[in-house]
Amino acid sequence: MKIKSKIKDFEVIFAKDFNFINEFLQIEHYIVIVGSNVYAFYKKSIFNKFPKDKLIIVKLGEQNKTIKTVMKVYEKLLEQTAKKNLTIISFGGGISQDVVGFVSSTLYRGINWIYVPTTLLAMADSAIGLKTSLNFKSYKNVLGTFYPPSKIIINVDFLKTLPKLNYFSGVGEIIKFYLMKGNAISDLDNTLKKIEKLKNNKNRQEILNIIEEGMKIKLSYMEGDEFDTGRRNLLNYGHEFGHALEPASSFRIPHGVAILIGIIFANVVSLKRGLIDKKVFDDLNKHLLVPNIPRDVVNIKKRYFDKDLILENMKKDKKRIGNDLVLVLPQKNFSLIKINNLGIDEYESSLVELRKIIGV
Numbered sequence: 001m002k003i004k005s006k007i008k009d010f011e012v013i014f015a016k017d018f019n020f021i022n023e024f025l026q027i028e029h030y031i032v033i034v035g036s037n038v039y040a041f042y043k044k045s046i047f048n049k050f051p052k053d054k055l056i057i058v059k060l061g062e063q064n065k066t067i068k069t070v071m072k073v074y075e076k077l078l079e080q081t082a083k084k085n086l087t088i089i090s091f092g093g094g095i096s097q098d099v100v101g102f103v104s105s106t107l108y109r110g111i112n113w114i115y116v117p118t119t120l121l122a123m124a125d126s127a128i129g130l131k132t133s134l135n136f137k138s139y140k141n142v143l144g145t146f147y148p149p150s151k152i153i154i155n156v157d158f159l160k161t162l163p164k165l166n167y168f169s170g171v172g173e174i175i176k177f178y179l180m181k182g183n184a185i186s187d188l189d190n191t192l193k194k195i196e197k198l199k200n201n202k203n204r205q206e207i208l209n210i211i212e213e214g215m216k217i218k219l220s221y222m223e224g225d226e227f228d229t230g231r232r233n234l235l236n237y238g239h240e241f242g243h244a245l246e247p248a249s250s251f252r253i254p255h256g257v258a259i260l261i262g263i264i265f266a267n268v269v270s271l272k273r274g275l276i277d278k279k280v281f282d283d284l285n286k287h288l289l290v291p292n293i294p295r296d297v298v299n300i301k302k303r304y305f306d307k308d309l310i311l312e313n314m315k316k317d318k319k320r321i322g323n324d325l326v327l328v329l330p331q332k333n334f335s336l337i338k339i340n341n342l343g344i345d346e347y348e349s350s351l352v353e354l355r356k357i358i359g360v
Contacts, residue, residue: 001212003128003148003219005226010148012128012215014208015155021049024089024114029082033073033100034091035060038118041161046091060095062251065135067143073103087112090149093119093166094126094255098144101132105147115149118158120170121256124177124214127152130226139316140243146227156207165254168294171198172256175292176238176263177214180221184334185280192287199292233319234336237328238262244313249304257298264289264357268350269342270329277332285357293358302360307351311344 001012013020024030032047033056039047047055056076058069080086090100090113097115104113117123130148133141159167178184178191197206218235225232242262245253253261264285270276293300319326325342 001215005130005148007130007146007148008150010150010152012152012154014212015153018046018155018157020116020153020155021046025049027087027089029080029085030054030087030089031056031077031080032089032091033058033096033103035093035096038092038096042091058096058099060092060099062095062135062246065095065098065133067134067136069099070103070106070134073099074107077103077107084108084111087114089114089116091116091118092122093117094122097122097126098131098133101147101149102134102143102145104149105132105145110147113149114151114153116153116155119162120159120167120211121173122170123154123156123159124170124211125173125218127154128215128218130222131228138247138313140247140313142316154208154211156204156211159201159207163297164294165257165297167201168199168292168297169254169256171195171292172258172260174198174210174214175288176259177217179263179284179330179334180234180237180336181217188283188288195288195292233338234328236319236338237330237336238266240314240317240319240325240327241265241310243317244310245304247313248306248309249301253298253300253304257293260289260293261354261358265350265354266327266329268353268357269327269346270331272346272350272353273329275329275331276334280334290358300358300360302355305351305355305360307348310351311347314347 003010032050032054036057036059039057088100088104088111090096100113104111115127117127130146132144132147134143136142175195194210197203198210221235222232238259239262242258245258245261246255267276267281271278271281314325317326324340325347326340327342328336328338330336
């Protein structure tokens with residue numbers, strides 16, 4: 001898949017095996033950056049193939065997605081003899097992409113990088129998003145750049161070692177994409193079948209097809225708005241509340257699961273405003289949204305939904321332009337709109353309803 005960008009065009013390669021590692025070894029000047037968890041899983045099969053002086057192993061987590069981690073990587077890279085001609089190869093999920101992408105976009109005003117996503121969330125969503133994002137203090141994703149990798153290599157075999165919680169994080173974001181396609185409600189039965197296949201994580205080709213379909217839905221919203229000033233904003237469906245919930249739970253609720261909960265919250269607001277039908281609202285909760293919040297692996301506690309803490313986090317949304325809150329809402333035909341006038345009382349009553357729906 002070739003993707004055009006005003007920054008630089010890039011390509012997505014769907015790999016059948018790990019032979020692309022041998023191609024990396026032929027690059028003249030390169031450094032591999034990998035998170036410690038991915039390194040531990042694939043040390044023998046992948047990373048032992050690289051000379052030790054070509055490896056940078058970084059501890060990565062939402063708490064490490066900061067300028068402090070970036071500065072540590074800068075120090076390592078500045079020691080390399082290659083400068084502008086250096087290629088960074090990063091393995092990992094969205095946090096690895098954010099950190100390494102930010103480094104690649106800012107060091108020497110931009111160097112080449114190749115990204116190998118290892119999580120479902122990264123493969124289906126963030127890998128093609130062009131964005132790099134860092135957290136600052138309690139503010140999520142407020143630092144960043146637009147800088148795509150030159151090449152993205154997707155091998156779904158990485159998903160075999162992905163913990164269930166992380167896998168469901170990707171499922172959550174893919175559900176969002178299916179709700180954003182033009183015939184979301186009329187095609188709901190087909191979506192439910194695909195999500196079940198995705199959750200089984202058995203059929204390689206079906207997973208690839210679903211990832212590619214999600215990518216195409218996302219690209220349809222990015223087209224003509226890759227710098228996120230208009231229609232692309234609608235991809236934040238579920239994110240305003242979800243992004244606020246993540247730090248409120250000390251990131252114990254992973255991104256994609258928080259987004260699913262954020263979608264339910266947005267739907268509650270939409271229902272209260274008379275924008276969506278009650279039957280559609282109930283059907284989505286019963287069959288698609290609530291069942292895919294994996295309560296067996298994520299402990300969703302009442303204290304994560306503290307109304308004042310979540311409100312404070314939502315006020316930090318970088319897309320907020322006034323005193324009220326920003327939210328992307330579905331309408332009757334399930335097309336999406338962005339509102340800038342979610343009031344505090346409306347927020348609080350919707351939060352009460354959300355908690356009833358998910359049982360916290």
